[in-house]
Amino acid sequence: MAVDYILPSTNAAKTSLTALKKKLSNIRASVDAFDNELSKLDNKLEAINTQAEIYKAKLEREMGREVRRLERELTLLRKEVPGMSKLNASQTDLSTATTIGVFDTILRHMCKDAEDFRLASEAFLFPAVYERVMSGEQDAYYLEEVPKSALLVMARGREHISWIRQEYDTHVTDPDTWEDAIIYITEWWRNDALPMIYGSRDEQWDIDLPLSLPEMLLWRDSPGDRPLNFPRIFDAYEIYRKHKDEVYGTHGLRELELKLFTHENDQAA
DSSP, X not given: OHHHHHHHHXXXXXXXXXXXXXXXXXXXXXXXXXXXXXXXXXXXHHHHHHHHHHHHHHHHHHHHHHHHHHXXXXXXXXXXXXXXXXXXXXXXXHHHXXXXXXXXXXXXXXXXXXXXXXXXXXXXXXXXXXXXXXXXXXXXXXXXXXXXXXXXXXXXXXXXXXXXXXXXXXXXXXXXXXXXXXXXXXXXXXXXXXXXXXXXXXXXXXXXXXXXXXXXXXXXXXXXXHHHHSHHHHHHHHHHHHHHHXXXXXXXXHHHHHHHHHHHHHHHO
């Protein structure tokens, strides 16, 4: 009689155990599916957060810049001379192409092995120079020829890059490094490089702020999105591309490239 009782109990226990295992397997599958959905949601939230940071940084920079511009304008209002640029569209395009060509050549040779330094430099040059060139409202920002100081600027720039390398263990594009290093790179352009290039210092540079790291990474990594996210900067490079051959041989760019080529060959020898 005891055996007759034990066998059914054992079978029932096995059946229950099998059912529990199936339930556990289903629970695990549900947990895995839930975890997968959480990962997808987390990635979406991260992407939204990145875009929000870019928009916030852009809005804060533009609003802060506008406030500082208006404050400065109040003090300079009586000295303001009305009138727009007298250059026609063709001349403006050629002047824009020459200016962008000068800065592109300087950055390309100065930052030959330091693309992170170039990106940080562009973070300040885009709002401080390129956007003003594209506005067409400040003729003083046009460079009609390569400045005599170009080689000196590149030499000083390479010295600054060496200093940056000694100060920081990572590339400038590391978020923690960027936060600190961008201050020194911006100050170098404000107080050293740009005054040498233009022959004087513009006080407006003091109120210009560099683009944020997320913005510059977007510029670097998503060239297809540049017309939408950086319309003026994209247009500046398009004008340079269209007129590159035209300005290359007539505004000192060819001579500068030859000097750099000769200097690099001398160093290699």
